[in-house]
Amino acid sequence: MYGFEALTFNVDGGYLEAIVRGHRAGLLTASDYNNLCQCENLDDIKMHLSATEYGPYLQNEPSPLHTTTVVEKCTLKLVDEYKHMLCQATEPLSTFLEYITYGHMIDNVVLIVTGTLHERDVHELLEKCHPLGMFDSIATLAVAQNMRELYRLVLVDTPLAPYFSECITSEDLDDMNIEIMRNTLYKAYLEDFYRFCQKLGGATAEIMSDLLSFEADRRAVNITINSIGTELTRDDRRKLYSNFGLLYPYGHEELAVCEDIDQVRGVMEKYPPYQSIFAKMSYGESQMLDKAFYEEEVKRLCLAFEQQFHYAVFFAYMRLREQEIRNLMWISECVAQNQKSRVHDSVVFIF
Amino acid sequence: MSSTGAYPGTWAHALVKVSPYTFSAIGIAIAIGVSVLGAAWGIYITGSSLIGAAIKAPRITSKNLISVIFCEAVAIYGVIVAIILQTKLESVPQSQIYEPESLRAGYAIFASGIIVGFANLVCGLCVGIIGSSCALSDAQNSTLFVKILVIEIFGSALGLFGVIVGIIMSAQATWPAKACSSGWSQIGDGFGLVVLLGNKTQMERDQKNDLDQRLGQRIAYCGFVSFLGASRMLMNSLGLCFKLRTEVVVVGITGWRKKEEEEALGSVSLGIGG
Numbered sequence: 001m002y003g004f005e006a007l008t009f010n011v012d013g014g015y016l017e018a019i020v021r022g023h024r025a026g027l028l029t030a031s032d033y034n035n036l037c038q039c040e041n042l043d044d045i046k047m048h049l050s051a052t053e054y055g056p057y058l059q060n061e062p063s064p065l066h067t068t069t070v071v072e073k074c075t076l077k078l079v080d081e082y083k084h085m086l087c088q089a090t091e092p093l094s095t096f097l098e099y100i101t102y103g104h105m106i107d108n109v110v111l112i113v114t115g116t117l118h119e120r121d122v123h124e125l126l127e128k129c130h131p132l133g134m135f136d137s138i139a140t141l142a143v144a145q146n147m148r149e150l151y152r153l154v155l156v157d158t159p160l161a162p163y164f165s166e167c168i169t170s171e172d173l174d175d176m177n178i179e180i181m182r183n184t185l186y187k188a189y190l191e192d193f194y195r196f197c198q199k200l201g202g203a204t205a206e207i208m209s210d211l212l213s214f215e216a217d218r219r220a221v222n223i224t225i226n227s228i229g230t231e232l233t234r235d236d237r238r239k240l241y242s243n244f245g246l247l248y249p250y251g252h253e254e255l256a257v258c259e260d261i262d263q264v265r266g267v268m269e270k271y272p273p274y275q276s277i278f279a280k281m282s283y284g285e286s287q288m289l290d291k292a293f294y295e296e297e298v299k300r301l302c303l304a305f306e307q308q309f310h311y312a313v314f315f316a317y318m319r320l321r322e323q324e325i326r327n328l329m330w331i332s333e334c335v336a337q338n339q340k341s342r343v344h345d346s347v348v349f350i351f
Numbered sequence: 352m353s354s355t356g357a358y359p360g361t362w363a364h365a366l367v368k369v370s371p372y373t374f375s376a377i378g379i380a381i382a383i384g385v386s387v388l389g390a391a392w393g394i395y396i397t398g399s400s401l402i403g404a405a406i407k408a409p410r411i412t413s414k415n416l417i418s419v420i421f422c423e424a425v426a427i428y429g430v431i432v433a434i435i436l437q438t439k440l441e442s443v444p445q446s447q448i449y450e451p452e453s454l455r456a457g458y459a460i461f462a463s464g465i466i467v468g469f470a471n472l473v474c475g476l477c478v479g480i481i482g483s484s485c486a487l488s489d490a491q492n493s494t495l496f497v498k499i500l501v502i503e504i505f506g507s508a509l510g511l512f513g514v515i516v517g518i519i520m521s522a523q524a525t526w527p528a529k530a531c532s533s534g535w536s537q538i539g540d541g542f543g544l545v546v547l548l549g550n551k552t553q554m555e556r557d558q559k560n561d562l563d564q565r566l567g568q569r570i571a572y573c574g575f576v577s578f579l580g581a582s583r584m585l586m587n588s589l590g591l592c593f594k595l596r597t598e599v600v601v602v603g604i605t606g607w608r609k610k611e612e613e614e615a616l617g618s619v620s621l622g623i624g625g
Contacts, residue, residue: 010400
């Protein structure tokens, strides 16, 4: 019954909710970002980060620091926190936490398959995979030649197995098909996650449906924009859109026939929540769209913390932490390449 | 026909034939049992959040034990009232067990027990939920602690209301004096009954039995009305409890976000200038 979760939530989830809120308090603040943006080189960044919660992870790194090392160690911190929470969690929170990582699993699968297609070494690819999305038989992905083998050899044992029913074909894997496969998998994953949250009910269902709808709509817009001018047909494009969200079903109909960005803007401006995003960009400009979407996402994720006794705080924390790692990566790259004027192009502050 | 006059074979008759000792004992059990349930529920709600929040912010542990103490107070109220109620229990002779005044005393103790038990149940829940929010807010921003504590104090007053009304109810629990079965010491003045001791003719006894019957029904009715009034008061306090929960979280988080925004505005202006 919605409204009475306060009575029983703390039995299983009270401790972990308090822990995740403590982690959230350790996210970098605006003053930290200010200090980082004014650094001269990566050693300065390491020094500033050692005063934050990233300290223990970075302090043992030898001095010529690379941006990839910084990002890797920060991700390691996120993975440690996640694994700690996953150990402590009981059902249904443990299933919820696992759902959060399936997106990374999909990305890892696509990374390895693409890399194999371009004749890269499997071990090199494994190092680039996101640690949250690792599973046991991931190295075997390099052997597969088409999707049916991919499924039969490797993926049938992973949690991604049920998402494959829509995209098993016998076609060989090439770049286009891999992207279609990625988007089909992600669509199935989002719909499954949405159904799971609806089954949980209460505040979790309400807040997660808002966050997942935004994700689905954002992906729909990105798919549309990225497939303008490619050989993806309208029907194929429509098949990649998720079947929930603010844009479903009428927005999807309109997006499927869009041929340039101004038409996309025209469609999106009919929806008030997205009108504000597109209003920030002047006509013809699309580079800022990513940053505008990230800002809107961060705003919604922070709002998830306003309510107590639900699971969406875990999802929101993981996403906010990933955004922070993206910020750190951007700042490190700008500092390492001496382009500090462009730092504020892509850093999204989390308040 | 019994002295309270319900016809044998009806539910009303079964109800008035339940011994007033049963009602009293159940009332005392509910007073302590349900109060302790409320206190325990509140303590685990607040305690699990407190433990988790104290990992990142160890300074909150000593101050936030106040929330646990408020919940504990609820259990103590229950114990006190149960002890008071059990001193009100007296033995009456077999012939007087179903007298209207015995039933009234039994119902009074029962109602008092229910009042205290359920008021303490919701009070314990209320204080526990607020205490959990208090611990989490304090971990983020220590100026919020005292503000949310004020809300918790209002919440703990709910249990006190229950105790006060319960004690007033229990003062009504006067068992009949040990006299012969046809004797009454005094009845409610609104009925204007004159009590006569000694031998009566059969007709006069029948007449008195009829009047007793109506009086007894009215007294049984009063007992139930007071029970309903008490449960309505509990519903109000339940609503107040949940209203307070949402207000707590809103006040707490609004205060914290305002502070973050002020900090951010200050540093952004520094960034532009510098």
